[in-house]
Amino acid sequence: MKTGLRPRKLPKPSPVSILAHGQTEEKCVMQRSLTLSMKVFALLLIGGFTATPVVAQGQLSPSQAQPGDAQPAKAAPGTPPLMLTPTGPPPGADAVLTEQVIIAEPEMIELGEFSTTETKEAVVTLRNSSAEPVTIRSAKASCGCTTADFQRNTVLGPGETTEVKVRMRGGPTARKLNKTVTFTIDGYPQLRVPVVGESISFVKMTPDKLGIDKNPEGVIVLESIDEKPFKITRSTPDVLKVVPAEAANRHEVVVDWDKWWNNAENAKLTFYFEGHDRCNQFFTVVDLNREQRAEIQRRIREKRQSNTTKNSKDKKGSAETAAKPARVADMSTLVRQGRHAELKTRLAEANANVDEKDSSGVTLLGIAAKNGNTEALQILLDAGAEVDATDRVKRTALMHGGTSKNPRVLVMLLENGADVNARDLVIGGPLAWSSAFGNADCVQVLVDAGAELETKGAATGYTPLIWSSAVGDSNSIPILIRAGADIEARDSVDGGTPIMHAAQTGKLEGMKALVEAKANLNAKDRNGKTALLRAAEHNGGTADKIRLLLDNGAEIDVVSTSGQSALDLARVRSDANAVEVIKVLEERMPASKK
Structure with missing residues (x-):
């Protein structure tokens, strides 16, 4: 009787999910969309996809072959793979995707459990199952914690194999790891090999979340899960009132929050250990409230500006130390922090630019819209802000406002002439952003204003209905369907x-x-x-x-x-x-x- 708890057959690698570890939905979508566009463009530049004669995917593997059958050829150890000049059809030739002929063995790399201090590795063998030579252009991991030792432009003859060593780092925090190594192959679809594992921290912290408001006394316990003794050597930044002198399997220590504020340049906190062979550090992020986070962000900006100034002086060869100018918050900071009186004062200055942009190219109006700050929005509109000014990927304030989940923001912008059908370079337009990251109220406002229902993202081809179905507010779906959205629309990914x-x-x-x-x-x-x-x-x-x-x-x-x-x-x-x-x-x- 089959229990269903053990796999009978490993699946072919599937496309990576929209969300990546540690990213916001919006950033992840932008990165995935732009990356996909660049990959497609690069493949077309290399020479296009070619249709080559192939042997059926289901041909016998070496383990299934009968006596006397030919076995896959393999280069002698140490022999570098054959390198050929890239080939392919002339520019403009039709691109044809054919059935995959490069077989990965195993199809999924399972690394099991390993510590946050360790780097686990495994080998995947790539075999050419076709009757023609095939060029594997490159291998790319989906995250910096994973690497693949691969010789670019490796050519595999019929039946030949090559081994690729894949490594995954466990740190800095304990978590389930689900990454992908993608091989780009001339004339064939990309081959994705999932790499999965779980990193374990052999030292745990109690409480598991640390913050000034949550733990004002600063008392924490660092304890090894396998009862092995370890010694705490230091912390970065220096925050401990007393560093224990002896090794033990359990340490109760006190975080001095005054020291933390004096030394912290960001919200990260790391404790370093000696004596435990499977854990040499423990990493966490201090939980901050809004005011504390604003102060940390100010320090980060100040340090960045200081480094930029220092580098500029070094380049000029200046030996003089310039006087440090008084720090003045830029207007984007005033908008983000809701400092409305100061914002009005600054906008009244002769040289004030109401369409000023922050370091990522977002206008003040876009920042206010994104944060759902209607008071700041009104101040900027009254000062003459350009309602359809765009950031680096052509997003307008209306698109940013759709992610705020505050429909009043959208109404205010539309009343001031915002283009409900403006197009960005990422996912399509205002309705797409609201469908993906806003809510049903925002979607209703845009539909009522005449937003196009079938806009498509440049790389993914997702329509607003696909976005709301995949990651958005499910209450948006009936609104879009009643408005006439195509219920059988298809994306351009698969x-x-x-x-x-x-x-x-x-x-x-x-x-x-x-x-x-x-x-x-x-x-x-x-x-x-x-x-x-x-x-x-x-x-x-x-x-x-x-x-x-x-x-x-x-x-x-x-x-x-x-x-x-x-x-x-x-x-x-x-x-x-x-x-x-x-x-x-x-x-x-x-x-x-x-």
């Missing part, structure tokens, strides 16, 4: 529809709205995956989502292009929802398909 995105990463309520609107539950993306398969494969797919799809006509025995069923995909998951998803699928799946 042809995903709104119901597929809702099944994969969205909310159950959003899925219900799409089901009620008669979304096609059995439509397939370019990988042959339906909403059911995507829900079964990804962490965002829950048992309730699976039941909703099956109860409303989703085909349970459907398989992807690579021949994997929903049960196959679910069995390789390791998240908290996996067991219940597998249980539901095993109950519903015909016996012949299990």
